[in-house]
Amino acid sequence: MKRTTQLFACLSLMAVGLGTAQAEYALNLMKGVTKVSNDIYDLHMLILWICVFIGIAVFGVMFYSIYFHRKSRGHKAAQFHESTKVEIIWTIIPTVILIGMAIPATKTMLELDDTVEADMSIKVTGWQWKWEYEYLDDDIHFFSTLDEASNKARQLGSGIDPATVPHYLLNVDKPLVIPTRKKIRFLFTAADVLHSWWVPDLGWKKDTIPGFINEAWTSVEKPGTYRGQCAELCGKDHGFMPIVVIAMDQPDYDKWVQEQKVAAEAESSAAGREWSKDELISKGETVYANNCASCHMADGEGMPGTFPALAGSPVVTGELDNEVQLVLNGKGMMPAFGQMLNAVDFASVITYTRNALGNNVGDALQPSAVQSALANSQDDDEDDEG
Amino acid sequence: MSAVIAGHDEQHGHGPEKGILRWIVTTNHKDIGTLYLVTALAMFFVGGAMALVIRAELFEPGLQFVEPQFFNSMVTMHALVMVFGAVMPAFVGLANWMIPVMIGAPDMALPRMNNMSFWMLIAGLLMISSTLFMEGGAPAAGWTFYPPLVLQTGNALPFAVFAVHLLGISSIMGAINIIATIFNMRAPGMTLMKMPLFVWTWMITAFLLIAIMPVFAGAVTMLLTDRFFDTSFFDAAGGGDPVLYQHIFWFFGHPEVYVMILPTFGIASTIIPTFARKPLFGYTSMVYATASIAFLSFIVWSHHMFTVGMPVAGELYFMYATMLIAIPTGVKVFNWTATMWKGSMTFEAPMLFCIAFVVLFTMGGFTGLMMAIAPADFQYHDTYFIVAHFHYTLVPASIFILMAATYYWLPKWTGNMYDERLAKLHFWLSAVSVNILFFPQHFLGLAGMPRRIPDYAVQFADWNMISSIGAFIFGFSQLLFLYIVIKTIRGGTGEKVTAEVWEDARKHSLEWTLPSPLPYHTFSTPPTKIPTEHLGGH
Numbered sequence: 040m041k042r043t044t045q046l047f048a049c050l051s052l053m054a055v056g057l058g059t060a061q062a063e064y065a066l067n068l069m070k071g072v073t074k075v076s077n078d079i080y081d082l083h084m085l086i087l088w089i090c091v092f093i094g095i096a097v098f099g100v101m102f103y104s105i106y107f108h109r110k111s112r113g114h115k116a117a118q119f120h121e122s123t124k125v126e127i128i129w130t131i132i133p134t135v136i137l138i139g140m141a142i143p144a145t146k147t148m149l150e151l152d153d154t155v156e157a158d159m160s161i162k163v164t165g166w167q168w169k170w171e172y173e174y175l176d177d178d179i180h181f182f183s184t185l186d187e188a189s190n191k192a193r194q195l196g197s198g199i200d201p202a203t204v205p206h207y208l209l210n211v212d213k214p215l216v217i218p219t220r221k222k223i224r225f226l227f228t229a230a231d232v233l234h235s236w237w238v239p240d241l242g243w244k245k246d247t248i249p250g251f252i253n254e255a256w257t258s259v260e261k262p263g264t265y266r267g268q269c270a271e272l273c274g275k276d277h278g279f280m281p282i283v284v285i286a287m288d289q290p291d292y293d294k295w296v297q298e299q300k301v302a303a304e305a306e307s308s309a310a311g312r313e314w315s316k317d318e319l320i321s322k323g324e325t326v327y328a329n330n331c332a333s334c335h336m337a338d339g340e341g342m343p344g345t346f347p348a349l350a351g352s353p354v355v356t357g358e359l360d361n362e363v364q365l366v367l368n369g370k371g372m373m374p375a376f377g378q379m380l381n382a383v384d385f386a387s388v389i390t391y392t393r394n395a396l397g398n399n400v401g402d403a404l405q406p407s408a409v410q411s412a413l414a415n416s417q418d419d420d421e422d423d424e425g
Numbered sequence: 426m427s428a429v430i431a432g433h434d435e436q437h438g439h440g441p442e443k444g445i446l447r448w449i450v451t452t453n454h455k456d457i458g459t460l461y462l463v464t465a466l467a468m469f470f471v472g473g474a475m476a477l478v479i480r481a482e483l484f485e486p487g488l489q490f491v492e493p494q495f496f497n498s499m500v501t502m503h504a505l506v507m508v509f510g511a512v513m514p515a516f517v518g519l520a521n522w523m524i525p526v527m528i529g530a531p532d533m534a535l536p537r538m539n540n541m542s543f544w545m546l547i548a549g550l551l552m553i554s555s556t557l558f559m560e561g562g563a564p565a566a567g568w569t570f571y572p573p574l575v576l577q578t579g580n581a582l583p584f585a586v587f588a589v590h591l592l593g594i595s596s597i598m599g600a601i602n603i604i605a606t607i608f609n610m611r612a613p614g615m616t617l618m619k620m621p622l623f624v625w626t627w628m629i630t631a632f633l634l635i636a637i638m639p640v641f642a643g644a645v646t647m648l649l650t651d652r653f654f655d656t657s658f659f660d661a662a663g664g665g666d667p668v669l670y671q672h673i674f675w676f677f678g679h680p681e682v683y684v685m686i687l688p689t690f691g692i693a694s695t696i697i698p699t700f701a702r703k704p705l706f707g708y709t710s711m712v713y714a715t716a717s718i719a720f721l722s723f724i725v726w727s728h729h730m731f732t733v734g735m736p737v738a739g740e741l742y743f744m745y746a747t748m749l750i751a752i753p754t755g756v757k758v759f760n761w762t763a764t765m766w767k768g769s770m771t772f773e774a775p776m777l778f779c780i781a782f783v784v785l786f787t788m789g790g791f792t793g794l795m796m797a798i799a800p801a802d803f804q805y806h807d808t809y810f811i812v813a814h815f816h817y818t819l820v821p822a823s824i825f826i827l828m829a830a831t832y833y834w835l836p837k838w839t840g841n842m843y844d845e846r847l848a849k850l851h852f853w854l855s856a857v858s859v860n861i862l863f864f865p866q867h868f869l870g871l872a873g874m875p876r877r878i879p880d881y882a883v884q885f886a887d888w889n890m891i892s893s894i895g896a897f898i899f900g901f902s903q904l905l906f907l908y909i910v911i912k913t914i915r916g917g918t919g920e921k922v923t924a925e926v927w928e929d930a931r932k933h934s935l936e937w938t939l940p941s942p943l944p945y946h947t948f949s950t951p952p953t954k955i956p957t958e959h960l961g962g963h
């Protein structure tokens with residue numbers, strides 16, 4: 040009901056011609072924040088106006104004819120049926136117009152393709168259903184998934200009104216941070232199926248393909264937060280793997296890089312110490328929600344026929360090592376989480392599945408015990424690509 | 426064989442078999458045409474119901490009705506059912522009914538194969554529908570079946586692949602039959618350049634089908650072996666390439682969309698002159714434009730893949746080649762407009778649908794041209810903008826023309842007149858709601874909404890709601906179409922139509938020289954006079 044009222048309000052606003060910035064955003068392509076995105080916007084407007092102009096001309100003639108050349112007005116049919124001259128004219132005019140469009144389009148295309156002399160490189164890997172970012176010059180590496188508030192609200196019958204969630208479905212737990220006015224080269228690949236990395240404000244999208252590397256580049260003019268989504272159907276949660284890019288001026292960016300390095304050190308020392316079972320279980324609950332619940336469901340019941348239940352599963356309630364190997368290396372649709380999780384997250388989520396979700400095995404896995412196995416599987420990953 | 430048939434008078438030829446057997450064993454082109462058309466109409470409602478599931482879920486942000494996986498299945502099955510179950514069979518049905526009559530032939534050249542290709546279609550459709558009830562659900566990777574995602578399909582994958590094989594064999598047999606009929610069965614004097622454009626466009630379509638269906642069958646077979654026999658055609662880990670599949674698929678897929686639009690052009694070129702009471706403008710250029718579009722359709726496929734990371738030379742080539750399509754397509758639109766120009770037009774339902782087709786298809790053509798511009802497509806690709814584009818070229822184009830054709834020829838087939846008042850109501854409901862349904866999707870795509878998502882950010886809410894409202898009005902309006910068709914078959918307005926049905930129609934094409942309803946056997950002896958109105962003949 041509230042939506043409907045808003046809808047009518049919005050429609051009537053537009054009807055009286057109040058072209059607010061908001062309405063413009065919803066109707067047309069955005070200009071974006073890079074030179075290329077602005078060039079693309081200009082191309083878009085150029086073709087749009089050409090089409091509108093041709094449309095008015097053709098439909099104008101047609102509707103004139105429909106109005107005046109009708110039998111009910113007593114119009115007698117002429118009997119002409121061909122004219123080579125006319126046919127040649129209306130072949131040549133569109134050809135000229137097309138050439139006029141192709142020239143600026145070619146220029147922009149060449150510009151988009153020019154990935155050389157970049158200031159820095161970021162490798163982006165698409166996963167079902169999250170993004171992995173690796174700063175190749177800085178040793179920063181993390182995953183980026185849909186934020187928790189959106190994830191709760193988007194469950195079927197959640198009862199949460201999406202309008203109350205800030206940036207519903209367009210927010211992540213850990214955004215990609217880039218410096219402004221630097222030429223950034225992106226390298227794209229995927230771990231499982233095709234995805235496509237798209238931030239409209241940057242002006243383009245690029246498919247991520249398992250086993251192959253694609254390239255693109257950007258240089259953002261002004262600091263800000265820019266949001267996008269996966270654009271290539273990649274399975275059931277295709278709609279739920281957003282992208283958030285935060286562009287910062289260089290000093291702020293440098294500070295961010297420092298923070299990442301400090302956090303990485305803290306993480307590795309945490310993996311070295313002894314964890315209590317309760318600590319692991321409570322940490323594991325969050326890890327489970329972010330990484331496992333979309334297939335095995337929040338209650339561990341799975342989806343019959345597609346994703347097995349964890350509650351009472353022979354793997355989860357059996358030998359600890361079997362479960363570790365399965366989660367480490369993946370199997371079928373189950374991704375190899377050894378490449379995704381750090382030691383603490385890995386150990387805690389295993390401990391959680393064995394002692395929650397209706398299971399009660401009683402044992403616990405220490406982060407230190409999996410550190411070397413994880414390092415191996417992440418090295419394998421690097422070797423595969425080499 | 427022709428000697429046997431010629432021995433009978435047209436009105437007293439063999440009648441149909443009695444009872445249900447008539448429909449199972451029939452080799453009569455009119456019966457088979459009817460079977461195809463009824464199947465297509467039924468599948469149109471099945472596919473439409475799936476579309477309404479999609480639009481109901483998208484009515485508001487948040488998930489209200491279905492799980493994302495089922496949503497993806499609906500997106501996939503909606504496309505498969507509409508393309509292979511509704512639009513293509515409907516055109517084959519019209520080809521069966523009209524091509525022999527339009528060229529003065531007694532039947533299709535290969536009547537038994539005709540029967541077989543219909544029943545293979547049914548087998549294929551049953552098989553693809555059965556996947557809805559399988560463990561793991563129906564295919565959910567999009568109708569394009571892109572690997573690696575499609576290889577994650579549950580038990581449905583081999584069934585979907587075999588269904589594609591059956592549908593492909595059925596289409597190829599149908600196409601062979603149409604080509605054989607047109608090449609061998611034309612009445613004396615019916616030279617190729619005197620054939621009605623519907624026959625011309627279908628002949629070109631049939632060649633497209635023969636060229637592309639084996640390619641699609643090959644691509645899905647490679648999926649099958651990748652999944653079950655350890656090949657790696659599309660798996661980088663074994664030296665394959667997932668993008669290779671896309672190249673093969675779109676080598677099929679692009680001509681495939683023209684399979685659905687070329688016969689549309691043919692029917693529009695048949696109906697518009699009748700109601701403008703004027704010869705078609707530029708018959709010859711229409712034939713050449715159709716042939717050029719068909720040729721170009723084979724060399725533009727990668728414009729569906731501008732974002733996969735092709736070399737820049739590839740991007741530029743496919744951009745230029747795609748832009749070229751605008752030229753012959755433009756010629757067609759200009760010719761239709763010139764046909765109306767200085768005519769003496771009346772606006773019965775078939776004409777109304779044709780006019781809406783010319784306008785709305787042209788709009789779909791404009792967005793197609795926009796997407797041909799590769800850099801701009803980096804924004805448009807895989808958004809609701811493309812959803813709007815191809816629905817404009819399919820719904821108010823192919824589907825509208827199928828309705829125009831139904832209203833145009835139904836009186837000829839049944840001998841009864843449809844209810845013009847109801848048909849006009851059906852037209853206005855459809856024409857208005859189809860725009861409420863699809864026009865806002867342009868805005869959604871430009872504003873950044875990707876396609877094939879079950880839920881969306883709140884800034885997309887308003888236009889999605891409007892689009893869904895349009896979808897429901899459009900969907901339910903089609904029940905009116907069903908009612909009108911059934912009512913006409915059962916006697917219509919009670920008014921018996923003349924042989925000509927439409928004023929001066931006999932000047933345009935041979936079917937109007939025969940009695941209404943069309944007798945079970947027609948042209949057992951070939952016609953002596955070939956209509957040449959479309960050539961400006963007198």
Ligand SMILES: [Cu+2]
Nearest residue numbers: 234269273277
């Ligand atoms: Cu994705």
